[in-house]
Amino acid sequence: MKSRYNYRVYPTSQQKSHLSQLFGCTRVVWNDALNYCQEVYSKGESYQGFNHLSKKFLKQAKKSDERTWLKEVSSIPLQQSLKDLDTAFRNFFSSCNGTRKGPKLRHPRFKKRKSAQSARFTKTGFKLKQNKVYLAKIGYLKCIWSRPLPSAPSSVTLIKDAADRYFLSFVVEINPVKLPENTESVGIDLGILDFATLSTGEKIKAPKPLKARLKKLRKFQRKLSKKQKGSNRRERAKKRVAKLHAKIKDIRTDFLHKLSTRLIRENQTVVLEDLNTAGMVKNRKLSRAISDLGWRAFRQMLEAKAQMYGKDFRVISRWEPTSQRCSNCGEIGGKKELSVREWTCLYCGAHHDRDVNAAINIKVAGGHSETLKGRGGTHKTKANLAAPDEASTTFKPVQLSLF
Ligand SMILES: [Zn+2]
Numbered sequence: 001m002k003s004r005y006n007y008r009v010y011p012t013s014q015q016k017s018h019l020s021q022l023f024g025c026t027r028v029v030w031n032d033a034l035n036y037c038q039e040v041y042s043k044g045e046s047y048q049g050f051n052h053l054s055k056k057f058l059k060q061a062k063k064s065d066e067r068t069w070l071k072e073v074s075s076i077p078l079q080q081s082l083k084d085l086d087t088a089f090r091n092f093f094s095s096c097n098g099t100r101k102g103p104k105l106r107h108p109r110f111k112k113r114k115s116a117q118s119a120r121f122t123k124t125g126f127k128l129k130q131n132k133v134y135l136a137k138i139g140y141l142k143c144i145w146s147r148p149l150p151s152a153p154s155s156v157t158l159i160k161d162a163a164d165r166y167f168l169s170f171v172v173e174i175n176p177v178k179l180p181e182n183t184e185s186v187g188i189d190l191g192i193l194d195f196a197t198l199s200t201g202e203k204i205k206a207p208k209p210l211k212a213r214l215k216k217l218r219k220f221q222r223k224l225s226k227k228q229k230g231s232n233r234r235e236r237a238k239k240r241v242a243k244l245h246a247k248i249k250d251i252r253t254d255f256l257h258k259l260s261t262r263l264i265r266e267n268q269t270v271v272l273e274d275l276n277t278a279g280m281v282k283n284r285k286l287s288r289a290i291s292d293l294g295w296r297a298f299r300q301m302l303e304a305k306a307q308m309y310g311k312d313f314r315v316i317s318r319w320e321p322t323s324q325r326c327s328n329c330g331e332i333g334g335k336k337e338l339s340v341r342e343w344t345c346l347y348c349g350a351h352h353d354r355d356v357n358a359a360i361n362i363k364v365a366g367g368h369s370e371t372l373k374g375r376g377g378t379h380k381t382k383a384n385l386a387a388p389d390e391a392s393t394t395f396k397p398v399q400l401s402l403f
Pocket of ligand 1: 326327328329330331345346347348349350
């Protein structure tokens, strides 16, 4: 099983300038090729594939006057950049003609100078030496080994995020270790007031430092919006927002990892409701709160960890009336407004906390997956570990370090 291991690195100032040159080159190669593909497409001609792109935008481009500087950086990340574009196009095509499942994919987009940057090195482009990592034409990078690598990595992606932090993301082969089986199962209701309510009655709040920083973030963003475009002050304000964003993301990821690890450890079966987060994020009122909560990331973590440690992760249909049904007698009592936090069942008289009742129903529905199938009941989605072709340059770490 493939997984990603990420480490912070601290390049010297000279290496930083080499890296920005490298990032610039991978970006130019991607954008040149994408531009060309769009022209080809508008002429009604068909897509010609990676080899053609590589020949045209690496081999031939290096000989031309305007792109001769591509020779100054390692050619491996440039090739990988075109490989990624090729994968992005192929996924897009198969999404269009329906051979690829899941939500519709967008057309590959141009890369911008100001967003997060990345460059991938395959085996011939990097070496691990004692405590340092050697990258072709960059040199030895000082790396913080927060945990040992489990095996020799097959590739490494160098990432610079919006807060100017550098990371190395290794793809390694890991041996899944099964955790001892138990008979426990849990249903989880995800919410806004409490991040998660368990069928055991436990309520889990999002960490406090997160809330405080979100307030601060709003303040920073307001200040940023008042700064004049193109000014130095605006750039500084932007960096400040990016840094705080990074901090918030770290706190949230840490919280989600700890919670998902605990739930997978304690239970044999973990059941979650399939939330239409994409649809919900379109709803403006809820959107801010939801994207801050990281439901999607939480689900991906549960999925990956269950797969890795031999546990059962189930997702029940979002059409299941989990908040309407009485978990005591099973009668459906009709729709309840979000403001109704507690209610009493008209049929059996049981008094319910809205979220705990929903969590119990989710757990029960997950246990009866057979009867649910006809109504689009449980289904499994692919765990988001590392793409087998290692082609994801987007920084989506699902670390499995907490066991
Ligand atoms: Zn009842």
